[in-house]
Amino acid sequence: MEKEVILKCTKMCKSFGPTKALVDVDLVVNRGEIRGLIGENGSGKSTISSIVAGVLPYDSGNIEFLGKPHKPADMLEAQQAGISMVVQEAGTIQNLTVMANIFVGKEERFSRGLFLDKKAMKKEAQQILDEIGASHIRADDSIMRYNFEDRKLVEIARALYEKPELLIVDETTTALPHKGREVLYRLMKKQAKENRAVLFISHDMDELMDNCNAITVLRDGRLIATLNEDEMSIPKMRSLMIGREISDEYYRTDLDGSFGEEVVLKAEHLSAGEILEDFSFELHRGEILGIGGLSDCGMHDLGKAVYGAVKLLTGKVIYKDGTEIKSPAAAVSKKMGYVSKNRDIESLILSSSITSNVALPSLNKLQKGVYLSAKDEEALTNEQIKEMSIKCENGAQTVDNLSGGNKQKVVFGKWIGNKAEILILDCPTRGIDIGTKVAMYKLMYRLKQEGRSIIMISEEIPELIGMSDRIIVIRDGKLSGILERSDTLNEHSVIECML
């Protein structure tokens, strides 16, 4: 049977100044399909989704949606045409309630004369939250009460409320806890089963294989291939993305989980956030200490607590020289670095340049008398652009303009540039393409060998097993087990500890 086309892009082009983000892209998405869109960081995936969803205009080419010309002036217009999108980073508005976030721009639907029928709004918002399996989120609560993961679920509710013909999911899964990912997969499958369509952007090869009916590969803004279900395989997808074969070995290959005796950081009886309670551990010189658990087990709070970024309810964090780490400033002065899971809000100054972001923790080092050495700042940044393969015009480009994965590389680069001795990495490879991931793991291993210490908080069990010397598993805010690196350690043993 002939497939019914829902979206047809022909020779779509988009440039940002000298950067050719999309070059003559022809993309056809059919009804009933979950289409994966893959490519390295900066290959143009989000540019396509932003154009189709009305966030960005295109320069030339042609788009048809449901057989009609499609050139939406904004997101609302694209939504009215039948396209909704859930994005990578925070897409909710602070200071509003959950329901106001769900119905933003559509409030008139509930207006009764001069007033807003908040009761009806609440009822409808709660209904959609319940429908997507997020009943724990209350429609009339302030959005600020909810964490990053729950806010993503609110965005999903907002996107699905309209029953869009095309749902775009732009790297949302890594922001969600495991349960939330399952919810999203189920909703995507439902969308396809109802003969609508999904455009699904992800770097996770397994979830792409499990959920997509076809995969489109981009490289440097050009469409390289579209693989149908029977042609899809991980090695093929990887090599089409990167343009060369890459090995299956992502992680360090040694089984030696040894590290120095010296304790460089000690956490004693920490309680913080809503769940973390009476938690203690020691980090050693040259150790990669993995921290795992379900997303809401308290591990993200632990990262913040160790960096002095949240108020401790009990306990203390002590650096090797006896200094108590009570603030990020104290942490930075002891050469500690922190990569937050909530990258755009907590780890970057989006409106500043790559150089300003990279140089920020190294300002003391870069200061010459009362002046900052612009030349040194630039050299430091260029080194990190090279080391982390940051795709950008130059260090003067504002971080806001970088692709998601390249922003993550900037965060990593700023702490590597600062020669941090202790790195607290919360989901460090989030949004990072497979080629760069391999490079990052190599870098982490090199840092370990140089005697630096890493706390790696991760929701990816293979990453924890693949990189850690020891894995501390947290369950419901408390220590549930410590697992040592060995050839018998497997996903099952970690999961057993987590649940």
Ligand SMILES: Nc1ncnc2c1ncn2[C@@H]1O[C@H](COP(=O)(O)OP(=O)(O)OP(=O)(O)O)[C@@H](O)[C@H]1O
């Ligand atoms: N507003 C902007 N201004 C300047 N350059 C931009 C802008 N938005 C995107 N770019 C550039 O366009 C290119 C494509 O970016 P895009 O965000 O589409 O990549 P991506 O494939 O989604 O990457 P990632 O996997 O890292 O999310 C990148 O080089 C990026 O730096």
